[in-house]
Amino acid sequence: MEIAGKGVLITGASRGLGAALARELARRGARLALVARGEAALAEVVASIRAGGGEAHAIPADVAAKHQTHAIAGAAASLLGEVEVLVHNASTLGPLPLPLLADLACEDLEEVMAANLVGPFRLTKVLVGQMLLRERGLVVHLSSDAATNAYPRWGAYGASKAALDHLARIWAAELSGTGVRFLGIDPGEMDTDMHAAAMPEADRGSLARPEDVAVQVAGMIGDESIPSGARIEALAWRSAA
Amino acid sequence: MKAARWPRDDPRSTRLLRVDPTRGELSDGTIGDLRSLLRRDDLLVVNDAATMPASLAGLTEQGTPVEARLAAEAEDGTFQAVLFGAGDWRTRTEDRPPPPRLAMGDALRFDGLRAIVSGVDEVAPRLVRLAFEARGAALFSALYRAGRPVQYAHTRDPLSLWHVQTAYSGRPWAAEAPSAGFALTWDLLLDLRRRGVGLASVTHAAGLSSTGDAALDARLPLTERYDIPARTVLAIDQARSRGGRVVAVGTTVARALEGAAANGNGTLAAGPGLTDLRLGPQTQRGVVDAIVTGMHEAATSHFALLQSFAPVGLLALATGFAEARGYQGHEFGDAMLILDG
Numbered sequence: 001m002e003i004a005g006k007g008v009l010i011t012g013a014s015r016g017l018g019a020a021l022a023r024e025l026a027r028r029g030a031r032l033a034l035v036a037r038g039e040a041a042l043a044e045v046v047a048s049i050r051a052g053g054g055e056a057h058a059i060p061a062d063v064a065a066k067h068q069t070h071a072i073a074g075a076a077a078s079l080l081g082e083v084e085v086l087v088h089n090a091s092t093l094g095p096l097p098l099p100l101l102a103d104l105a106c107e108d109l110e111e112v113m114a115a116n117l118v119g120p121f122r123l124t125k126v127l128v129g130q131m132l133l134r135e136r137g138l139v140v141h142l143s144s145d146a147a148t149n150a151y152p153r154w155g156a157y158g159a160s161k162a163a164l165d166h167l168a169r170i171w172a173a174e175l176s177g178t179g180v181r182f183l184g185i186d187p188g189e190m191d192t193d194m195h196a197a198a199m200p201e202a203d204r205g206s207l208a209r210p211e212d213v214a215v216q217v218a219g220m221i222g223d224e225s226i227p228s229g230a231r232i233e234a235l236a237w238r239s240a241a
Numbered sequence: 242m243k244a245a246r247w248p249r250d251d252p253r254s255t256r257l258l259r260v261d262p263t264r265g266e267l268s269d270g271t272i273g274d275l276r277s278l279l280r281r282d283d284l285l286v287v288n289d290a291a292t293m294p295a296s297l298a299g300l301t302e303q304g305t306p307v308e309a310r311l312a313a314e315a316e317d318g319t320f321q322a323v324l325f326g327a328g329d330w331r332t333r334t335e336d337r338p339p340p341p342r343l344a345m346g347d348a349l350r351f352d353g354l355r356a357i358v359s360g361v362d363e364v365a366p367r368l369v370r371l372a373f374e375a376r377g378a379a380l381f382s383a384l385y386r387a388g389r390p391v392q393y394a395h396t397r398d399p400l401s402l403w404h405v406q407t408a409y410s411g412r413p414w415a416a417e418a419p420s421a422g423f424a425l426t427w428d429l430l431l432d433l434r435r436r437g438v439g440l441a442s443v444t445h446a447a448g449l450s451s452t453g454d455a456a457l458d459a460r461l462p463l464t465e466r467y468d469i470p471a472r473t474v475l476a477i478d479q480a481r482s483r484g485g486r487v488v489a490v491g492t493t494v495a496r497a498l499e500g501a502a503a504n505g506n507g508t509l510a511a512g513p514g515l516t517d518l519r520l521g522p523q524t525q526r527g528v529v530d531a532i533v534t535g536m537h538e539a540a541t542s543h544f545a546l547l548q549s550f551a552p553v554g555l556l557a558l559a560t561g562f563a564e565a566r567g568y569q570g571h572e573f574g575d576a577m578l579i580l581d582g
Contacts, residue, residue: 057378070402071385074291074413079378081412129409132427133289133442134472178431 001138001224004029007080008221009072011063011123012090014041016192017142020214021087026054028218033076033083035059035090063090063119064111073126083127085221087140088120088164091157093198098153109156116160121167128171128180135179138221141168143186143231154198165231172229184231185220187213208235242536242563242570244395248404248423249573255424256568256575258536260559261582262551267562272424272576275533281437282485284476285430286529288419288493289442291410294388294402295417295449299351305341307349309356309371310391312416312448312463318376319359321463323452324367330392330399334453340367352387354380365457391417391449395571405572414446414466420572421491421534439480441473445497461542464517467497471511477528486530488580492537492546495520498528522548531580536563536570550579 008025012018014036022034026049036042039060049056057079061068076083094104094112124139131137146154147161165184172182189195191207216234220226223239249255255272279285295311308325315321326338343349347358349371360370375383390405407422408430434440445467452458477487477498489495500516502509509528519542520526532550537543539557547556559577568575 059378060382066403067401068385070291070294070406071382074293074385075378075381077291077412078381126406126410129407129427130289130411132431133287133409133411133440 001222003218003222006030006084007033007076007082008085008087009033009035009076009080009083009127010087010089011035011120014038014045016194017187017190017210017213017217018087018089019045020210021089021217022056023049023052024211024214024218025221026052026056028222029054030085031080032056033059033080035061035063035072037062062115063088063123064092064115065119066122069119069122069126072123076127077130082130082134084131084136085138085140086124086127087142087217087221088123089142090119091116091142091160091194093194094156096197098157098198100153101155104156109159112156112160113163116157117163117167120164124171128175131180132175132178137180139168139171139180139182140217140221141165141182141184142217143184145186145188147186168231169229176228181224181226181228183220183226183228185217185234186231187217187234242538242560242568242574244571245569245573245575246395246397247573248400252424252426253429256566257424258559258563258568258575258577260551260555260577260579262555262579263581265555266582267559269562269566273429275429275578276432276436278578278580279433279436279438279488280485282439282480282483283488284439284441284480284485285433285488285490285533286441286443286473286477286494286498287407287409287422287425287490288415288445288447288497289407289409289411290415290419290444290446290493291407291413292390292402292405292415292418293413294385294390296389296391297351297354297384297387299349299354299387301341301343302348303341307340309349309351309369310416310449311371311388312368313446313465314414315370319370319372322369322371323449323457324369325453330396331394333394334451335455337453339453342366343369352383354383354387365452365454365460367452367454368457393572396573409442412444414444415493416449417447418572419445419447419491419493421576423573424533424576425490439476439485441476442470443473443494443497444468445493447493462496462519464515465493465496465500466513466515467501468513469497469501469509469511474509474511477509486580487528488531488533488578489529490533492520492532492534492543495526495529495532495546495549499524499526502527520546520549522553524549526550531578533576533578535572536560536568536574536577538570547579
């Protein structure tokens with residue numbers, strides 16, 4: 001898929017991988033609608049993309065909030081005309097330091113599920129209809145190895161990402177043959193604010209840079225030979241082309 | 242006909258009254274019957290406009306409460322709007338007090354969003370043009386924060402934007418929902434596609450259904466903008482060449498397609514445009530063969546439009562038939578398909 005000219009919506013785009021992916025896709029000519037809660041940080045990302053000659057629009061919103069879903073979708077559709085690629089990158093760890101499940105407040109689990117699972121579902125639901133009408137579109141779910149491995153203290157986050165992975169597979173199964181594709185991407189351990197918050201003792205030098213992972217994710221977005229429903233580790237992926 | 246007071250939990254339970262103008266026959270079913278009523282090479286055309294948070298509660302500079310309902314966005318980014326006086330959604334629009342009289346240059350404030358009156362209709366002063374100070378992404382953020390969907394006095398509770406979107410909505414152009422599409426699930430649409438029924442869309446900026454002013458109501462629908470994708474024009478040509486029928490989902494789709502064809506002197510061209518076409522008993526349709534619509538009451542512009550698909554006598558019979566069987570009317574009610582046998 002040619003990325004130049006495509007309308008792409010990225011959540012969690014003010015920091016870390018989301019911001020790096022926005023810059024990488026802008027460099028490749030995508031037109032971007034960027035969503036994040038942090039208005040100031042988001043404005044900075046938008047300004048840096050525009051300064052480089054790219055097209056980006058800031059949509060300050062919380063993907064976990066049901067009353068903001070249509071605001072995100074409506075603004076993105078108006079500003080881009082068509083959202084052809086949706087990247088679910090926003091996520092939350094829940095309370096820090098990460099607690100044992102036995103100590104996790106029920107409400108905290110619900111909040112993590114709202115941001116990492118239910119919010120992305122709502123946004124896909126309101127954007128996928130247009131993709132189905134046009135018989136083209138791609139929905140990317142950023143996952144984590146915490147979705148497949150049972151790391152102690154990563155209960156809320158890991159369970160939400162495992163559910164998100166499965167949601168992506170079922171979307172793919174139900175909409176097979178419609179021209180709308182779904183991908184799960186595990187970006188691996190990256191040197192981000194989120195990683196530092198979860199594992200402050202980690203050696204940051206040993207972690208991948210979000211900019212390098214963003215190049216891989218952008219490559220996967222452009223590679224239509226990846227079957228819908230696949231879940232891929234970003235750094236292991238090599239273009240078939 | 243009894244008004245449906247709330248969106249139904251399961252759109253698949255929407256009842257469908259089939260009206261066959263050729264045979265003069267009526268039959269009772271559910272929306273899923275489209276699977277058997279439509280056939281290979283027919284084309285279903287939907288209006289994919291999302292419903293805007295078009296109702297803004299605000300204050301004049303003098304502190305007088307006012308509600309603005311955005312009717313349409315113009316090319317220059319200003320909005321045509323209808324103003325209402327104090328009161329909330331539980332009061333029928335025709336019972337609301339008139340809005341304060343505003344002049345060019347007056348300012349309105351809606352929860353942090355400021356607008357200047359940049360035009361006032363000569364005949365109906367509640368019909369104004371508003372220029373918002375915010376632009377682009379900032380305007381959308383502010384509109385979605387300050388606005389709510391237009392409310393109806395007959396609903397059980399206030400409506401949220403979730404209650405007034407179709408399953409395929411895109412750009413927020415509609416002041417009120419293109420509600421004939423509420424009955425359509427993707428389960429049904431994908432099934433129709435697998436059976437060879439085409440699916441295409443137009444974007445039509447459906448306007449307000451009620452202004453609270455009888456004289457202004459009589460002018461409805463006001464001029465509305467549409468956008469017809471090139472692939473829709475192709476799909477219509479293909480359906481016709483194969484003997485398929487073009488089925489509009491909702492009166493707004495009929496208005497967009499017939500309006501665009503009228504603008505092109507009978508030829509349907511892709512692209513954006515404006516239409517003030519009013520379809521009625523005398524209209525010769527050039528594009529649309531059949532229509533899926535809600536249950537509309539006599540003496541509305543919708544009902545007049547349906548008379549271009551079926552004679553008024555048959556439509557009156559259909560209304561009685563539906564009422565006797567407990568069909569419900571208005572936005573969240575049941576459906577009717579007018580399709581020649």
